[in-house]
Amino acid sequence: MNKSSELIKITMIAFEGISAFHLSVPCLVFQDIFFGQPVRFNLRICSENSLRFETSSGFGVVVDSDLSATQEADIIIIPSWPNDLPEPSERLLEALIDHHDKGKLLVGLCLGSYVLACAGVLDGKRATSHWAFTEQFQQQFPKVNFDPNPLFVEHETIITSAGVAASLDCCLHIVRRLCGSELANDLARKMVTAPSRNGGQQQYIPAPVNIKPLTETSINLVIEQVEQSLNQSHSLDELAERCAMSKRTFTRQFKSTYGCTFGEWLQNRRLVFSQRLLETTKLSIPQIAEQAGFGSDSVFRKHFKSAFHVSPVQWRTTFKQ
Secondary structure, rough: OOOOOEEEEEEEEOOOOHHHHHHHHHHHHHHHOOOOOOOOOEEEEOOOOOOEEOOOOOEEEOOEEHHHHHHOOOOOOEEEOOOOOOOOOHHHHHHHHHHHHHHOOOOEEOOHHHHHHHHOOOOOOOEEEEEEEEHHHHOOOOOOOOOEEEEEEEEEOOEEOOOOHHHHHHHHHHHHHOOOOHHHHHHHHHHHOOOOOEEEEEOOOOOOOOOOOOOOHHHHHHHHHOOOOOOOOOOHHHHHHHOOOOOOHHHHHHHHOOOOOOOHHHHHHHHHHHHHHHHHOOHHHHHHHHOOOOOOOOOHHHHHHHHHHHOOOHHHHHOOO
């Protein structure tokens, strides 16, 4: 996290034939959407082979930086990569490895994670990318623990995201990690999007369509009710009964819908809620632990530190409004 007023330097690496959407998402989140408030990031776009290139969307782009722009960056973003997965150049890989060796943040959005894998920085780590490339990714990089389900996977200095729209989730998460959830939520409101989405890619993988109206036992409706009562205990047996399902069926359908277990989902929602309470209220840590449903402040501190690598008090000190 960055408390100083100094801008966080981001270098994004573009290339011939890049999708305009992949190029624009980091531009939007880290630069364009800050109207009405101080900009927190200095975003530069660089290209390895030419300062002018064509996008896959039918128009050209001119940038003023080459790979040397990576040397001063706090964060390097690979926003995507061509679908035929060409080998990255040695020069690009060396720049990424050097950045990683300095302990700075590397981000691979969508197929950008392929480039990070080629650099070897994902070896022994869990990572994700677009679900359609699962088999190819697993075959080519057996040392990487590839997980096709999450919208993004975070390590201290590496973040990989799923395809296309998940890059927006990932970029907002980076804002939340570096600048606090209040700013991330405000940017999301300006973009008219959710500050964070539940579940993973599983909900977007093609499957037979079965449209049903919401009822009192619909799983989505029950989960909405759970989110409104995070301070209460919620057992699988109770939720399955409210959904008129067996515990086994509820567990299977929940993971199919949200891409994670109910326990993982519930803990994530409680943590996000606790961030908001830390930033916007004067409640004590035990009071926040109770309101967020952690039961005791010791349990709350443990899970918060595990998720965000700082204590709740440190988070409040950094991001208190």
